Amino acid sequence: MTAELFFATATEIAESIRRKRLSCKEVMEAHLAQIERINPKINAIVTFTPEKALADAVEADKALARGERLGPLHGLPIAHKDLANTKGLRTTYGSLIFKDHVPAEDALHIARIKRAGAITVGKTNTPEFGAGSQTFNQVFGTTLNPWDTSKTPGGSSGGAAASLACGLVPIADGSDMGGSLRNPANFCNVVGFRPSPGRVPVWPAVAGWFTLGVEGPMARTVKDVALLLSVMASFDRRSPIAIDQPGTMFAQPLERDFTGVRIAWLKDLGGLVFDSRVRTVVDAQRGTFEQLGCIVDQDEPAFSGADESFLGWRAWYYHLAFAKLLEKHRPLIKASVIQEIESGSRLSGSYLGNMEKVRTELYHRVRVFMDQYEFMVLPVNQAPPFDAKTEYLTEIEGVKLERYTDWMRSAYYMSVLGLPCISVPAGFTPEGLPVGIQIVGRHHDDLGVLQLAYAFEQATQVGQRRPPLCAGA
Numbered sequence: 001m002t003a004e005l006f007f008a009t010a011t012e013i014a015e016s017i018r019r020k021r022l023s024c025k026e027v028m029e030a031h032l033a034q035i036e037r038i039n040p041k042i043n044a045i046v047t048f049t050p051e052k053a054l055a056d057a058v059e060a061d062k063a064l065a066r067g068e069r070l071g072p073l074h075g076l077p078i079a080h081k082d083l084a085n086t087k088g089l090r091t092t093y094g095s096l097i098f099k100d101h102v103p104a105e106d107a108l109h110i111a112r113i114k115r116a117g118a119i120t121v122g123k124t125n126t127p128e129f130g131a132g133s134q135t136f137n138q139v140f141g142t143t144l145n146p147w148d149t150s151k152t153p154g155g156s157s158g159g160a161a162a163s164l165a166c167g168l169v170p171i172a173d174g175s176d177m178g179g180s181l182r183n184p185a186n187f188c189n190v191v192g193f194r195p196s197p198g199r200v201p202v203w204p205a206v207a208g209w210f211t212l213g214v215e216g217p218m219a220r221t222v223k224d225v226a227l228l229l230s231v232m233a234s235f236d237r238r239s240p241i242a243i244d245q246p247g248t249m250f251a252q253p254l255e256r257d258f259t260g261v262r263i264a265w266l267k268d269l270g271g272l273v274f275d276s277r278v279r280t281v282v283d284a285q286r287g288t289f290e291q292l293g294c295i296v297d298q299d300e301p302a303f304s305g306a307d308e309s310f311l312g313w314r315a316w317y318y319h320l321a322f323a324k325l326l327e328k329h330r331p332l333i334k335a336s337v338i339q340e341i342e343s344g345s346r347l348s349g350s351y352l353g354n355m356e357k358v359r360t361e362l363y364h365r366v367r368v369f370m371d372q373y374e375f376m377v378l379p380v381n382q383a384p385p386f387d388a389k390t391e392y393l394t395e396i397e398g399v400k401l402e403r404y405t406d407w408m409r410s411a412y413y414m415s416v417l418g419l420p421c422i423s424v425p426a427g428f429t430p431e432g433l434p435v436g437i438q439i440v441g442r443h444h445d446d447l448g449v450l451q452l453a454y455a456f457e458q459a460t461q462v463g464q465r466r467p468p469l470c471a472g473a
Contacts, residue, residue, distance in 0.1 A: 179411025319344025
Protein backbone atom coordinates (compact mmCIF):
# COMPACT_ATOMS: atom_id res chain seq x y z
CA MET A 1 0.00 0.00 0.00
CA THR A 2 2.51 2.56 -1.19
CA ALA A 3 2.24 5.94 -2.83
CA GLU A 4 3.55 4.26 -5.98
CA LEU A 5 0.27 2.36 -6.29
CA PHE A 6 -2.06 5.20 -5.26
CA PHE A 7 -0.48 7.52 -7.78
CA ALA A 8 0.24 5.01 -10.51
CA THR A 9 -1.64 5.81 -13.69
CA ALA A 10 -4.82 3.95 -14.57
CA THR A 11 -3.06 2.73 -17.70
CA GLU A 12 -0.22 1.25 -15.62
CA ILE A 13 -2.55 -0.39 -13.11
CA ALA A 14 -4.74 -1.90 -15.84
CA GLU A 15 -1.68 -3.33 -17.59
CA SER A 16 -0.36 -4.79 -14.32
CA ILE A 17 -3.72 -6.48 -13.72
CA ARG A 18 -3.79 -7.90 -17.24
CA ARG A 19 -0.27 -9.30 -16.82
CA LYS A 20 -1.18 -10.61 -13.34
CA ARG A 21 1.51 -8.57 -11.62
CA LEU A 22 -1.25 -7.14 -9.43
CA SER A 23 -4.58 -8.63 -8.44
CA CYS A 24 -7.77 -6.59 -8.54
CA LYS A 25 -8.14 -7.34 -4.82
CA GLU A 26 -4.71 -5.86 -4.05
CA VAL A 27 -5.49 -2.75 -6.06
CA MET A 28 -8.86 -2.33 -4.40
CA GLU A 29 -7.58 -2.91 -0.86
CA ALA A 30 -4.90 -0.28 -1.33
CA HIS A 31 -7.33 2.33 -2.65
CA LEU A 32 -9.96 1.58 -0.01
CA ALA A 33 -7.31 2.10 2.67
CA GLN A 34 -6.30 5.40 1.07
CA ILE A 35 -9.94 6.50 1.04
CA GLU A 36 -10.31 5.66 4.71
CA ARG A 37 -7.14 7.61 5.55
CA ILE A 38 -7.62 10.70 3.43
CA ASN A 39 -11.32 11.12 2.65
CA PRO A 40 -12.30 12.26 6.18
CA LYS A 41 -9.98 15.24 5.65
CA ILE A 42 -11.52 16.38 2.35
CA ASN A 43 -15.05 14.87 2.13
CA ALA A 44 -14.73 13.98 -1.55
CA ILE A 45 -16.37 10.54 -1.66
CA VAL A 46 -19.77 10.86 -0.01
CA THR A 47 -21.45 7.49 -0.52
CA PHE A 48 -18.81 4.84 0.13
CA THR A 49 -19.33 1.12 -0.60
CA PRO A 50 -16.10 -0.65 0.46
CA GLU A 51 -17.60 -4.10 1.11
CA LYS A 52 -19.24 -4.35 -2.30
CA ALA A 53 -16.20 -2.90 -4.04
CA LEU A 54 -13.92 -5.49 -2.45
CA ALA A 55 -16.34 -8.31 -3.30
CA ASP A 56 -16.48 -7.09 -6.91
CA ALA A 57 -12.68 -7.02 -7.02
CA VAL A 58 -12.54 -10.64 -5.90
CA GLU A 59 -15.00 -11.56 -8.66
CA ALA A 60 -12.88 -9.64 -11.16
CA ASP A 61 -9.87 -11.75 -10.16
CA LYS A 62 -11.89 -14.92 -10.66
CA ALA A 63 -12.83 -13.76 -14.16
CA LEU A 64 -9.16 -13.12 -14.87
CA ALA A 65 -8.26 -16.62 -13.64
CA ARG A 66 -10.93 -18.14 -15.93
CA GLY A 67 -9.35 -16.41 -18.89
CA GLU A 68 -12.42 -14.35 -19.64
CA ARG A 69 -12.04 -11.43 -22.02
CA LEU A 70 -11.31 -8.31 -20.02
CA GLY A 71 -12.54 -4.79 -20.62
CA PRO A 72 -9.98 -1.98 -20.81
CA LEU A 73 -10.84 -0.81 -17.27
CA HIS A 74 -10.88 -4.28 -15.67
CA GLY A 75 -10.28 -3.99 -11.94
CA LEU A 76 -9.80 -0.21 -11.83
CA PRO A 77 -11.48 1.55 -8.87
CA ILE A 78 -13.73 4.43 -9.84
CA ALA A 79 -16.12 6.81 -8.08
CA HIS A 80 -19.08 8.32 -9.93
CA LYS A 81 -20.29 11.90 -9.68
CA ASP A 82 -23.42 12.15 -7.56
CA LEU A 83 -25.34 13.76 -10.42
CA ALA A 84 -25.15 10.50 -12.42
CA ASN A 85 -27.72 7.76 -11.86
CA THR A 86 -26.19 4.57 -10.47
CA LYS A 87 -28.37 1.48 -10.30
CA GLY A 88 -28.91 0.33 -6.73
CA LEU A 89 -26.59 3.00 -5.33
CA ARG A 90 -27.83 6.19 -3.68
CA THR A 91 -27.82 9.20 -6.00
CA THR A 92 -28.78 12.48 -4.34
CA TYR A 93 -27.87 15.16 -6.93
CA GLY A 94 -26.65 17.04 -3.84
CA SER A 95 -30.28 17.72 -2.87
CA LEU A 96 -32.17 17.03 0.35
CA ILE A 97 -35.15 16.20 -1.85
CA PHE A 98 -33.27 13.11 -3.09
CA LYS A 99 -31.20 12.28 0.00
CA ASP A 100 -32.52 8.69 0.02
CA HIS A 101 -32.98 8.26 -3.75
CA VAL A 102 -31.78 4.96 -5.25
CA PRO A 103 -32.10 4.78 -9.07
CA ALA A 104 -33.38 1.67 -10.83
CA GLU A 105 -30.97 2.02 -13.74
CA ASP A 106 -27.53 3.36 -14.58
CA ALA A 107 -26.94 6.42 -16.69
CA LEU A 108 -25.64 5.35 -20.10
CA HIS A 109 -22.03 6.41 -19.48
CA ILE A 110 -22.03 4.65 -16.10
CA ALA A 111 -23.25 1.43 -17.70
CA ARG A 112 -20.45 1.65 -20.27
CA ILE A 113 -17.82 2.20 -17.58
CA LYS A 114 -19.06 -0.82 -15.65
CA ARG A 115 -19.11 -3.00 -18.78
CA ALA A 116 -15.50 -2.02 -19.38
CA GLY A 117 -14.60 -3.59 -16.02
CA ALA A 118 -14.22 -0.65 -13.66
CA ILE A 119 -15.32 -1.25 -10.06
CA THR A 120 -17.41 1.34 -8.23
CA VAL A 121 -16.24 2.44 -4.77
CA GLY A 122 -18.92 5.12 -4.28
CA LYS A 123 -20.12 8.55 -5.34
CA THR A 124 -18.28 11.88 -5.42
CA ASN A 125 -19.65 15.09 -3.97
CA THR A 126 -21.24 17.82 -6.07
CA PRO A 127 -23.13 21.08 -5.44
CA GLU A 128 -26.91 20.89 -5.42
CA PHE A 129 -28.08 19.98 -8.93
CA GLY A 130 -24.58 20.89 -10.15
CA ALA A 131 -25.21 24.62 -9.77
CA GLY A 132 -22.04 26.59 -9.11
CA SER A 133 -18.37 25.71 -9.18
CA GLN A 134 -18.04 25.31 -5.41
CA THR A 135 -18.76 21.82 -4.07
CA PHE A 136 -21.07 21.91 -1.08
CA ASN A 137 -24.63 20.82 -0.30
CA GLN A 138 -26.98 20.25 2.61
CA VAL A 139 -26.80 16.46 2.31
CA PHE A 140 -23.06 15.88 2.66
CA GLY A 141 -21.48 19.25 3.43
CA THR A 142 -18.42 20.82 1.80
CA THR A 143 -15.60 19.17 -0.12
CA LEU A 144 -12.17 20.67 0.57
CA ASN A 145 -9.19 21.24 -1.70
CA PRO A 146 -6.34 18.84 -0.83
CA TRP A 147 -3.74 21.48 -1.74
CA ASP A 148 -5.16 23.77 0.96
CA THR A 149 -8.11 22.51 2.96
CA SER A 150 -9.29 26.06 3.61
CA LYS A 151 -10.01 26.35 -0.14
CA THR A 152 -12.64 24.97 -2.51
CA PRO A 153 -11.74 22.24 -5.03
CA GLY A 154 -14.11 23.90 -7.49
CA GLY A 155 -17.07 22.15 -9.00
CA SER A 156 -19.37 20.81 -9.88
CA SER A 157 -17.14 17.74 -10.23
CA GLY A 158 -15.23 18.86 -7.15
CA GLY A 159 -15.45 15.56 -5.30
CA ALA A 160 -14.06 13.77 -8.34
CA ALA A 161 -11.11 16.15 -8.74
CA ALA A 162 -10.19 16.06 -5.04
CA SER A 163 -10.40 12.24 -5.04
CA LEU A 164 -8.04 12.01 -8.00
CA ALA A 165 -5.56 14.48 -6.52
CA CYS A 166 -5.23 12.35 -3.39
CA GLY A 167 -5.00 8.95 -5.05
CA LEU A 168 -8.39 7.77 -3.79
CA VAL A 169 -9.21 6.57 -7.32
CA PRO A 170 -7.21 6.55 -10.58
CA ILE A 171 -10.13 7.63 -12.79
CA ALA A 172 -13.44 9.43 -12.27
CA ASP A 173 -16.38 10.58 -14.36
CA GLY A 174 -17.91 14.02 -14.25
CA SER A 175 -20.09 16.43 -16.17
CA ASP A 176 -19.71 19.96 -17.50
CA MET A 177 -22.16 22.71 -18.35
CA GLY A 178 -20.21 25.85 -17.53
CA GLY A 179 -16.84 24.33 -16.67
CA SER A 180 -17.60 21.55 -14.20
CA LEU A 181 -15.03 19.10 -15.62
CA ARG A 182 -12.40 21.79 -16.17
CA ASN A 183 -12.77 24.11 -13.17
CA PRO A 184 -12.14 21.47 -10.47
CA ALA A 185 -9.35 19.83 -12.47
CA ASN A 186 -7.75 23.28 -12.68
CA PHE A 187 -8.13 23.80 -8.92
CA CYS A 188 -6.79 20.34 -7.96
CA ASN A 189 -3.86 19.81 -10.40
CA VAL A 190 -5.52 17.00 -12.34
CA VAL A 191 -6.91 16.68 -15.88
CA GLY A 192 -10.53 17.30 -16.87
CA PHE A 193 -11.77 16.97 -20.45
CA ARG A 194 -15.00 18.45 -21.80
CA PRO A 195 -15.69 16.45 -24.98
CA SER A 196 -17.76 17.66 -27.90
CA PRO A 197 -21.51 17.48 -27.25
CA GLY A 198 -22.67 14.03 -28.37
CA ARG A 199 -19.24 12.45 -28.02
CA VAL A 200 -20.48 10.81 -24.82
CA PRO A 201 -24.21 10.32 -25.42
CA VAL A 202 -26.38 11.40 -22.49
CA TRP A 203 -29.21 9.12 -21.39
CA PRO A 204 -31.59 9.57 -19.67
CA ALA A 205 -31.92 13.23 -20.63
CA VAL A 206 -34.70 15.76 -20.14
CA ALA A 207 -33.54 17.70 -23.23
CA GLY A 208 -32.03 15.46 -25.89
CA TRP A 209 -30.79 18.25 -28.16
CA PHE A 210 -29.28 20.32 -25.35
CA THR A 211 -25.56 20.95 -26.01
CA LEU A 212 -24.38 22.96 -23.00
CA GLY A 213 -24.24 19.96 -20.66
CA VAL A 214 -21.91 17.02 -21.39
CA GLU A 215 -20.53 13.97 -19.56
CA GLY A 216 -16.80 13.39 -19.61
CA PRO A 217 -13.67 11.88 -18.06
CA MET A 218 -11.23 13.04 -15.37
CA ALA A 219 -7.91 11.54 -14.30
CA ARG A 220 -4.40 12.52 -13.24
CA THR A 221 -2.95 12.17 -16.75
CA VAL A 222 -4.12 12.92 -20.27
CA LYS A 223 -3.51 9.30 -21.33
CA ASP A 224 -5.81 8.08 -18.55
CA VAL A 225 -8.47 10.61 -19.57
CA ALA A 226 -8.26 9.23 -23.12
CA LEU A 227 -8.52 5.67 -21.77
CA LEU A 228 -11.71 6.47 -19.88
CA LEU A 229 -13.13 8.42 -22.83
CA SER A 230 -12.52 5.40 -25.07
CA VAL A 231 -15.20 3.48 -23.17
CA MET A 232 -17.55 6.41 -22.42
CA ALA A 233 -17.74 7.54 -26.07
CA SER A 234 -19.42 6.01 -29.15
CA PHE A 235 -22.80 6.22 -30.84
CA ASP A 236 -26.16 5.53 -29.17
CA ARG A 237 -29.43 6.32 -30.95
CA ARG A 238 -31.12 7.32 -27.70
CA SER A 239 -29.19 10.57 -27.96
CA PRO A 240 -30.25 12.56 -31.05
CA ILE A 241 -26.91 14.40 -31.10
CA ALA A 242 -24.70 11.31 -30.60
CA ILE A 243 -21.54 11.35 -32.73
CA ASP A 244 -21.30 8.25 -34.91
CA GLN A 245 -17.64 7.43 -34.25
CA PRO A 246 -16.21 4.63 -32.10
CA GLY A 247 -14.77 5.43 -28.69
CA THR A 248 -11.83 3.17 -29.48
CA MET A 249 -10.32 5.99 -31.55
CA PHE A 250 -9.17 7.48 -28.23
CA ALA A 251 -7.26 4.33 -27.26
CA GLN A 252 -4.60 5.02 -29.90
CA PRO A 253 -1.21 6.56 -29.01
CA LEU A 254 -1.39 10.31 -28.37
CA GLU A 255 2.07 11.22 -29.67
CA ARG A 256 2.04 13.79 -32.49
CA ASP A 257 4.44 16.24 -34.13
CA PHE A 258 3.20 19.81 -33.59
CA THR A 259 5.79 21.55 -35.72
CA GLY A 260 4.17 24.48 -37.52
CA VAL A 261 0.77 24.09 -35.83
CA ARG A 262 -0.74 27.53 -35.20
CA ILE A 263 -2.15 28.40 -31.78
CA ALA A 264 -4.11 31.49 -30.76
CA TRP A 265 -3.03 32.71 -27.33
CA LEU A 266 -6.21 34.44 -26.19
CA LYS A 267 -6.00 37.87 -24.58
CA ASP A 268 -8.92 38.75 -22.30
CA LEU A 269 -12.01 37.45 -24.14
CA GLY A 270 -13.35 40.93 -24.72
CA GLY A 271 -12.35 42.55 -21.44
CA LEU A 272 -12.76 39.88 -18.74
CA VAL A 273 -10.86 40.49 -15.53
CA PHE A 274 -8.27 37.85 -14.52
CA ASP A 275 -6.42 37.41 -11.24
CA SER A 276 -2.80 38.33 -11.98
CA ARG A 277 -1.58 35.11 -10.36
CA VAL A 278 -3.51 33.05 -12.90
CA ARG A 279 -2.27 35.10 -15.84
CA THR A 280 1.32 34.83 -14.64
CA VAL A 281 1.21 31.02 -14.48
CA VAL A 282 -0.55 30.60 -17.82
CA ASP A 283 1.55 33.17 -19.70
CA ALA A 284 4.72 31.49 -18.42
CA GLN A 285 3.79 28.39 -20.42
CA ARG A 286 3.61 30.09 -23.79
CA GLY A 287 7.21 29.10 -24.40
CA THR A 288 6.36 25.44 -23.81
CA PHE A 289 4.07 25.41 -26.83
CA GLU A 290 6.74 27.15 -28.88
CA GLN A 291 9.26 24.51 -27.80
CA LEU A 292 6.82 21.89 -29.08
CA GLY A 293 7.11 23.54 -32.49
CA CYS A 294 3.86 25.49 -32.41
CA ILE A 295 3.51 28.97 -33.90
CA VAL A 296 1.88 31.00 -31.12
CA ASP A 297 0.19 34.34 -31.78
CA GLN A 298 -1.73 36.48 -29.33
CA ASP A 299 -5.06 36.79 -31.06
CA GLU A 300 -8.72 36.17 -30.37
CA PRO A 301 -12.13 36.43 -32.03
CA ALA A 302 -14.94 38.59 -30.67
CA PHE A 303 -16.90 36.73 -27.99
CA SER A 304 -19.96 39.00 -28.07
CA GLY A 305 -23.10 36.97 -27.47
CA ALA A 306 -21.39 34.33 -25.31
CA ASP A 307 -22.79 35.64 -22.02
CA GLU A 308 -26.31 36.06 -23.37
CA SER A 309 -26.30 32.56 -24.86
CA PHE A 310 -24.90 30.74 -21.84
CA LEU A 311 -27.00 32.49 -19.21
CA GLY A 312 -30.18 32.17 -21.26
CA TRP A 313 -29.86 28.50 -22.17
CA ARG A 314 -28.69 27.57 -18.68
CA ALA A 315 -31.75 29.26 -17.14
CA TRP A 316 -34.03 27.63 -19.74
CA TYR A 317 -32.62 24.20 -18.85
CA TYR A 318 -32.96 24.68 -15.09
CA HIS A 319 -36.58 25.74 -15.52
CA LEU A 320 -37.28 22.73 -17.74
CA ALA A 321 -35.57 20.27 -15.37
CA PHE A 322 -36.49 21.61 -11.93
CA ALA A 323 -39.57 23.87 -12.08
CA LYS A 324 -41.90 21.16 -10.76
CA LEU A 325 -39.51 20.44 -7.89
CA LEU A 326 -39.54 24.13 -7.00
CA GLU A 327 -43.35 24.09 -6.78
CA LYS A 328 -43.28 21.25 -4.24
CA HIS A 329 -39.99 21.73 -2.36
CA ARG A 330 -39.00 25.41 -2.46
CA PRO A 331 -37.63 25.50 1.15
CA LEU A 332 -35.22 22.66 0.30
CA ILE A 333 -33.65 24.32 -2.77
CA LYS A 334 -30.73 26.76 -2.56
CA ALA A 335 -31.07 30.34 -3.73
CA SER A 336 -28.87 30.12 -6.83
CA VAL A 337 -30.90 27.19 -8.20
CA ILE A 338 -34.16 29.04 -7.51
CA GLN A 339 -32.72 32.05 -9.32
CA GLU A 340 -31.92 29.94 -12.39
CA ILE A 341 -35.36 28.30 -12.46
CA GLU A 342 -37.22 31.59 -12.09
CA SER A 343 -35.02 33.29 -14.68
CA GLY A 344 -35.86 30.51 -17.10
CA SER A 345 -39.58 30.94 -16.49
CA ARG A 346 -39.40 34.54 -17.71
CA LEU A 347 -37.81 33.77 -21.07
CA SER A 348 -40.06 34.29 -24.08
CA GLY A 349 -40.01 32.30 -27.30
CA SER A 350 -38.80 35.31 -29.28
CA TYR A 351 -35.98 35.86 -26.80
CA LEU A 352 -34.87 32.22 -27.05
CA GLY A 353 -35.02 32.39 -30.83
CA ASN A 354 -32.86 35.51 -30.96
CA MET A 355 -30.48 33.99 -28.44
CA GLU A 356 -29.93 30.99 -30.70
CA LYS A 357 -29.33 33.33 -33.63
CA VAL A 358 -26.68 35.18 -31.61
CA ARG A 359 -25.08 31.90 -30.59
CA THR A 360 -24.96 30.69 -34.19
CA GLU A 361 -23.27 33.92 -35.25
CA LEU A 362 -20.72 33.46 -32.45
CA TYR A 363 -20.01 29.88 -33.50
CA HIS A 364 -19.34 30.84 -37.12
CA ARG A 365 -17.22 33.81 -36.08
CA VAL A 366 -15.00 31.49 -34.05
CA ARG A 367 -15.08 28.79 -36.76
CA VAL A 368 -13.69 31.24 -39.31
CA PHE A 369 -11.11 32.42 -36.78
CA MET A 370 -10.02 28.80 -36.24
CA ASP A 371 -9.46 28.30 -39.95
CA GLN A 372 -6.23 30.17 -39.13
CA TYR A 373 -5.54 28.52 -35.78
CA GLU A 374 -5.91 24.84 -34.95
CA PHE A 375 -6.14 25.52 -31.21
CA MET A 376 -6.92 28.30 -28.74
CA VAL A 377 -5.15 28.46 -25.36
CA LEU A 378 -6.32 30.46 -22.34
CA PRO A 379 -6.81 30.21 -18.55
CA VAL A 380 -9.48 27.80 -17.31
CA ASN A 381 -10.82 30.18 -14.69
CA GLN A 382 -10.25 33.85 -13.94
CA ALA A 383 -9.11 33.23 -10.34
CA PRO A 384 -7.29 30.58 -8.29
CA PRO A 385 -9.02 28.43 -5.61
CA PHE A 386 -10.90 30.58 -3.09
CA ASP A 387 -12.17 30.10 0.46
CA ALA A 388 -14.32 26.99 0.92
CA LYS A 389 -16.73 28.98 3.10
CA THR A 390 -17.39 31.42 0.26
CA GLU A 391 -20.21 30.30 -2.04
CA TYR A 392 -18.80 32.19 -5.03
CA LEU A 393 -16.44 35.04 -5.82
CA THR A 394 -17.89 38.55 -5.83
CA GLU A 395 -14.81 40.37 -7.12
CA ILE A 396 -11.47 39.81 -8.87
CA GLU A 397 -8.61 42.30 -8.64
CA GLY A 398 -11.01 44.83 -7.11
CA VAL A 399 -13.53 44.49 -9.94
CA LYS A 400 -17.05 43.63 -8.72
CA LEU A 401 -18.78 40.61 -10.27
CA GLU A 402 -22.53 40.70 -10.88
CA ARG A 403 -23.43 36.98 -11.01
CA TYR A 404 -22.33 33.84 -9.18
CA THR A 405 -20.89 32.46 -12.43
CA ASP A 406 -18.94 35.55 -13.51
CA TRP A 407 -15.55 34.28 -12.29
CA MET A 408 -15.80 31.27 -14.62
CA ARG A 409 -16.72 33.02 -17.86
CA SER A 410 -13.43 31.94 -19.43
CA ALA A 411 -14.71 28.37 -19.06
CA TYR A 412 -18.36 28.79 -19.99
CA TYR A 413 -17.63 30.80 -23.12
CA MET A 414 -16.11 27.59 -24.50
CA SER A 415 -19.21 25.61 -23.45
CA VAL A 416 -21.37 27.91 -25.57
CA LEU A 417 -19.22 27.16 -28.61
CA GLY A 418 -19.58 23.39 -28.20
CA LEU A 419 -15.87 22.90 -28.90
CA PRO A 420 -13.78 20.20 -27.18
CA CYS A 421 -11.61 21.63 -24.41
CA ILE A 422 -9.39 20.39 -21.61
CA SER A 423 -7.80 21.59 -18.39
CA VAL A 424 -4.21 20.43 -17.86
CA PRO A 425 -1.96 21.28 -14.87
CA ALA A 426 0.20 24.30 -15.70
CA GLY A 427 1.73 25.58 -12.45
CA PHE A 428 1.13 27.05 -9.02
CA THR A 429 0.51 30.45 -7.46
CA PRO A 430 3.05 31.81 -4.94
CA GLU A 431 0.78 30.35 -2.23
CA GLY A 432 1.09 26.87 -3.74
CA LEU A 433 -2.40 26.70 -5.28
CA PRO A 434 -2.80 24.84 -8.60
CA VAL A 435 -3.49 26.63 -11.88
CA GLY A 436 -4.52 24.79 -15.03
CA ILE A 437 -4.31 25.79 -18.66
CA GLN A 438 -7.23 25.39 -21.09
CA ILE A 439 -6.70 24.03 -24.60
CA VAL A 440 -9.61 24.37 -27.05
CA GLY A 441 -9.82 22.57 -30.39
CA ARG A 442 -11.82 22.81 -33.59
CA HIS A 443 -15.31 21.38 -34.00
CA HIS A 444 -15.29 17.64 -33.11
CA ASP A 445 -11.46 17.50 -32.92
CA ASP A 446 -11.47 15.82 -29.51
CA LEU A 447 -8.46 13.70 -30.43
CA GLY A 448 -6.42 16.73 -31.47
CA VAL A 449 -7.08 18.41 -28.11
CA LEU A 450 -5.96 15.29 -26.26
CA GLN A 451 -2.82 15.07 -28.39
CA LEU A 452 -1.76 18.66 -27.71
CA ALA A 453 -2.63 18.30 -24.02
CA TYR A 454 -0.51 15.15 -23.86
CA ALA A 455 2.46 16.89 -25.50
CA PHE A 456 2.15 19.81 -23.07
CA GLU A 457 1.86 17.47 -20.09
CA GLN A 458 4.94 15.50 -21.11
CA ALA A 459 6.93 18.70 -21.58
CA THR A 460 6.00 20.23 -18.22
CA GLN A 461 5.32 17.34 -15.81
CA VAL A 462 3.43 19.75 -13.52
CA GLY A 463 0.81 17.09 -12.86
CA GLN A 464 3.43 14.93 -11.13
CA ARG A 465 3.28 17.07 -7.98
CA ARG A 466 1.16 15.75 -5.12
CA PRO A 467 -0.78 17.63 -2.42
CA PRO A 468 0.97 18.11 0.93
CA LEU A 469 -2.05 16.41 2.49
CA CYS A 470 -0.89 13.13 0.93
CA ALA A 471 2.72 13.31 2.09
CA GLY A 472 3.74 9.92 3.44
CA ALA A 473 0.40 8.35 2.47
